[in-house]
Amino acid sequence: MSKLSTSGLTKAFSGLVAVNAVSFAMEEGEILGIIGPNGAGKTTFIHLVSGILMPTSGSVTFKGQDITYAPAHKRSRLGIARTYQLIHPLENLKVIENVMIGAVFSRNRSLKEARRESMEICAELELDRLDRDTTQLSILEIKKMEIARALANEPEVLFLDEVMAGLNSDETKQMIAMIQRIARERRLAVGVVEHVMGVIRELTQRVIVLEAGELIAEGPYETVSKNPRVIEAYLGGAA
Amino acid sequence: MKLKGSYLAAAAATAVVVAFPAFLGAYPLAVARSIMTYMALAISWDMLLRSGQISFGIAGLFGLGSYASALAVLRGGMDPFTSILFASAFAAVMSMLLGLAILRLRAMYFSITTLALMEIFKIVIHNLHDFSGGPEGVVLPEPIFGGSAPALFWLCMAGLFMTIGVSWYFEKSKMHLALTAIRNDETSARSSGVDIFKYLLIAFVITSTLQGMMGAIQVQSYGFTTPDTAFDANFTLLPLAMALLGGIHSTIGPMAGAVLLGVASEWLKLKIPYGHLIVYGFIIILVILFMPQGLVGLARKTIRNGRTGVRHE
Ligand SMILES: Nc1ncnc2c1ncn2[C@@H]1O[C@H](COP(=O)(O)OP(=O)(O)OP(=O)(O)O)[C@@H](O)[C@H]1O
Ligand SMILES: [Mg+2]
Numbered sequence: 001m002s003k004l005s006t007s008g009l010t011k012a013f014s015g016l017v018a019v020n021a022v023s024f025a026m027e028e029g030e031i032l033g034i035i036g037p038n039g040a041g042k043t044t045f046i047h048l049v050s051g052i053l054m055p056t057s058g059s060v061t062f063k064g065q066d067i068t069y070a071p072a073h074k075r076s077r078l079g080i081a082r083t084y085q086l087i088h089p090l091e092n093l094k095v096i097e098n099v100m101i102g103a104v105f106s107r108n109r110s111l112k113e114a115r116r117e118s119m120e121i122c123a124e125l126e127l128d129r130l131d132r133d134t135t136q137l138s139i140l141e142i143k144k145m146e147i148a149r150a151l152a153n154e155p156e157v158l159f160l161d162e163v164m165a166g167l168n169s170d171e172t173k174q175m176i177a178m179i180q181r182i183a184r185e186r187r188l189a190v191g192v193v194e195h196v197m198g199v200i201r202e203l204t205q206r207v208i209v210l211e212a213g214e215l216i217a218e219g220p221y222e223t224v225s226k227n228p229r230v231i232e233a234y235l236g237g238a239a
Numbered sequence: 240m241k242l243k244g245s246y247l248a249a250a251a252a253t254a255v256v257v258a259f260p261a262f263l264g265a266y267p268l269a270v271a272r273s274i275m276t277y278m279a280l281a282i283s284w285d286m287l288l289r290s291g292q293i294s295f296g297i298a299g300l301f302g303l304g305s306y307a308s309a310l311a312v313l314r315g316g317m318d319p320f321t322s323i324l325f326a327s328a329f330a331a332v333m334s335m336l337l338g339l340a341i342l343r344l345r346a347m348y349f350s351i352t353t354l355a356l357m358e359i360f361k362i363v364i365h366n367l368h369d370f371s372g373g374p375e376g377v378v379l380p381e382p383i384f385g386g387s388a389p390a391l392f393w394l395c396m397a398g399l400f401m402t403i404g405v406s407w408y409f410e411k412s413k414m415h416l417a418l419t420a421i422r423n424d425e426t427s428a429r430s431s432g433v434d435i436f437k438y439l440l441i442a443f444v445i446t447s448t449l450q451g452m453m454g455a456i457q458v459q460s461y462g463f464t465t466p467d468t469a470f471d472a473n474f475t476l477l478p479l480a481m482a483l484l485g486g487i488h489s490t491i492g493p494m495a496g497a498v499l500l501g502v503a504s505e506w507l508k509l510k511i512p513y514g515h516l517i518v519y520g521f522i523i524i525l526v527i528l529f530m531p532q533g534l535v536g537l538a539r540k541t542i543r544n545g546r547t548g549v550r551h552e
Contacts, residue, residue, distance in 0.1 A: 052426060072429035082430055090423040092488070093416065101420050104413050106432030111413060149431060 001064055003028050003189045004049065004080070004157050009058035011044055011213075018044040020213035021058065026157060026189045031179070033200040033207035033221060034193045037233060040210040042193045043085055046159045050082045051075040062157070076106045081155035083146045085162045085193070089134035096122070096130035098145055102152030114152070121148045125178060139166045143175070151182065158182075159191040164199055172196075176203050197225070209233065256396060260389030268388050272395045272460065274501030279402040279453050281478035281485075281493035283446040286406050289415075289488050290442055291422035292342075293350045295475055297450055299357030302470035304330050304451025305458040306364055309377045312459075314370065319383040323455040330451020331444055338443040342436060354475075361470040376465030383459040391460045398456045402449050406490040409442075418442060473516070477504070480519045483526045486533025495534055 002025035011019040019041045026032055034042050047053040049060055051072035059068045062078055070078075081102070090098050096118055103114035122130055127144045137145065143163050150158055160179065164172050176199060183190045194200050200207060201221050209217040209224055211233040217224045224230055259271060280297050287294050308326035311317040317325060341352050364371045371377070384390035409415060417438040420428035425435055458464045477500065478493070485496025500522070507515035530537060 050430065052429065071434075073432045073434045076430055076432040084426070084430075088424050088427040090420050090427060092419050092423055097416060097419075101416050101428070101431040101433065104416055104432075105434075111416075149427075153430075153432060 002026060002061075003063060005061045006049065007059050007061070009045070009048055009060065010056045011041075011048055011053060012056045017213050019048060019055075019210075022210070022213075022215045023058075024208055024215065024218070026191065028156070028189055029183065029187045030206060031183055031190045031192060031204045033204035034191055034210065035195075035197075035200060035207055036210035039212075040233075041213040042210055043161055044213075045210065046082055046161055046191070046193070050080055050159065073105070076102070076153050076155075079154070079156035080159075081106075081150035081153040081157070082159040083143070083150055083161060083163055085165070087139075087142050087146060089137070089142055089145065091134050093134070094130065095127070095132050095134060095137065095145055098134060099130075099148045099152050102149050103154075106153040118148065118152055121151050124182075125151075140171045140175075143167070147178075147182075151186075155188065157189045157191070159193070161193045162195065163192075164194055164196060172199065179203060197221075201225075253400075257393075260392050265388045268392045270501075270505050272392055273505075274497055275395045275399040276453050276457060277474075277477050277481060277501055278494055278497035279399045280450060280474060281481040281497050282402050282406045282490055283449040283453075284478050285482045285487055285489070285493045286409050287442050287446045288482070289409065289418040289422060290439055292345075292439065292443075294353045294443075294446075295350050295479075296353030296356050296447075297478055298470050298472055298474035299353065299360050300330055300334065300447045300450035301454035301457070301474045302357070302364070302466070303333060303360050304454030305464050305469040306371065306377075306454075307451065308455035309379060309458045309464060310371065312379055313377055319379075319459045323383075323452060323459060326455035327448050327452040330454075331448040334444045334447030334451075335440070338440045338447075342439045342443060357470055357472075357475070361466050364466045364470075374466060376463060376468070378463040379459070380462075382462035386460075386462070395456055395460065398449075398453050401452075403490060403494070405445060405449065410490060414438070414442070476516070476519060480523050480526075482533075483523055484533055486535030486537075489535060492533050492535040499534075 005025035007023045009019055009022045010017065022045060034045065036042055044053065048055050051070055051074070054069055059066060061067065062075070062080060067075055067078065090101070096115060099118040099122060100111070100114040103109040103117050104111065109117065119130065122128070125144045125148050127141060127148060134142065134145070147160070147163065164175055167175060179190060179192070180203065182188060192200070192203060204221060206219065207221050207224050208215055209230050216233060217227045217230050260268060263271065280301065284294060284297055304326040307329040308322040311322040311325045312319055337356065341349060344352055365374055382391070383394065409418070417428070417433050420431065420433055421435050421438060428435055454469065458469065481496035481500045482493040483496070484500055485494065486492030500519070504515055507518055526533065532540070
């Protein structure tokens with residue numbers, strides 16, 4: 001049984017169909033690339049799966065359970081975590097508290113347990129000085145903090161929406177290694193949205209390609225990147 | 240070390256306040272009661288504000304508590320002390336029902352709705368003439384504890400201390416994480432498992448209960464009330480000004496603001512009986528413009544800069 005799957009998932013914004021009848025499945029331990037030109041519907045797709053937006057039609061299933069209309073906080077408790085394309089730090093909380101909320105509210109930990117677990121996660125991600133304000137963090141540190149917060153949910157499925165954006169090449173390398181390690185050690189299914197194809201090639205075992213809301217191709221990056229429809233979509237997007 | 244010091248200071252301050260009736264006369268004690276009442280309202284307003292929700296409904300719940308308590312004594316034959324507990328429970332139930340209806344609203348839509356509720360309560364009391372006494376109000380057989388000034392002071396103080404205790408709990412427990420996360424970014428909060436509606440409802444019901452309780456204590460202490468006194472807009476405006484002046488999103492800020500504005504307003508009332516409201520208005524505007532973190536924020540900044548020798552911002 002798949003960890004997470006969708007069937008005919010569709011989201012229309014007053015006329016514009018941002019996600020159009022997308023069916024896909026994700027297996028335990030796999031790193032899946034989600035690619036497509038700007039405005040293809042990648043972020044909207046993650047919103048639908050994580051409960052930030054409700055679909056117009058179609059369904060979402062997590063470990064055999066229908067969660068199509070489950071609220072976001074329930075999904076995070078079930079085991080679906082994510083980060084955001086635009087960073088979402090909680091600026092009136094310390095770094096450690098930013099991470100702790102996942103453990104406190106998704107896993108019902110006491111403050112003390114949550115703090116200990118969160119410190120471990122941060123150590124794993126090489127994020128230190130956790131009593132800082134979020135305004136003192138670099139962009140890399142904020143991205144790490146948001147991944148740490150997602151991991152504090154103890155998810156089984158994790159979506160990362162353009163976590164590499166804004167990072168230099170060293171930082172990107174570091175991030176790729178980190179994601180691989182996290183996925184391996186936790187047997188996580190990870191969905192990665194990324195525009196840099198080098199990253200996708202290195203990181204993922206399989207990709208799905210969205211264009212104008214539709215899933216137009218699926219398979220290993222090497223195969224998909226030779227698919228004429230995919231080449232057309234990217235050239236069309238660039239033109 | 241530092242923590243121990245602040246606990247010691249708090250214990251000393253508490254002891255002094257408890258001992259007030261030993262060396263203060265009836266008038267200063269009445270002033271102290273009024274300040275303590277406003278302080279409790281200011282703290283309770285701030286507690287909900289920590290979630291980002293700005294309520295203008297303090298006077299509404301205060302008045303609701305006043306009338307629930309007064310009418311429980313007059314029509315239900317309840318004894319005064321029990322009526323305070325009853326009024327608190329009544330405010331809890333009412334705010335729960337209201338909260339279910341209005342806590343989906345945000346920003347000014349929530350604020351305006353809470354303001355309207357205050358008016359609605361007042362109109363209902365006005366019109367239920369036979370039951371509520373209408374615009375002329377209600378008079379109780381006698382104030383609670385026979386109107387003994389020290390007893391009334393301690394009763395009000397108990398209400399305040401309870402409010403401070405709950406607010407302190409909000410600061411130290413997971414309520415702090417939940418409310419701050421909701422205020423900063425609801426999307427993040429949801430993704431981390433925060434049931435936003437549940438925490439807003441808890442905060443709204445608890446703060447409304449405290450406000451209703453303070454209203455009940457007030458009416459039992461004075462022995463009478465009218466719709467215009469129980470639902471006086473001052474019970475909304477003054478706590479707001481106090482919290483803003485002292486510093487929001489903390490327990491200590493509204494407390495500091497309440498002492499300052501409370502003392503100042505007593506003095507102003509004597510000097511310019513009708514003009515003091517204008518002064519509050521000015522204070523609110525000036526604080527928002529020039530001191531958004533309030534006095535406590537200013538003090539924190541000064542201490543931090545003094546310690547590190549670094550200028551912030
Ligand atoms: N709340 C909304 N209301 C209306 N239209 C929206 C909304 N959110 C997204 N859209 C539209 O839906 C389409 C898909 O947007 P989405 O953000 O999912 O694309 P994306 O693939 O993540 O793009 P990018 O690579 O630029 O992040 C776009 O045309 C966008 O303008
Ligand atoms: Mg996107």
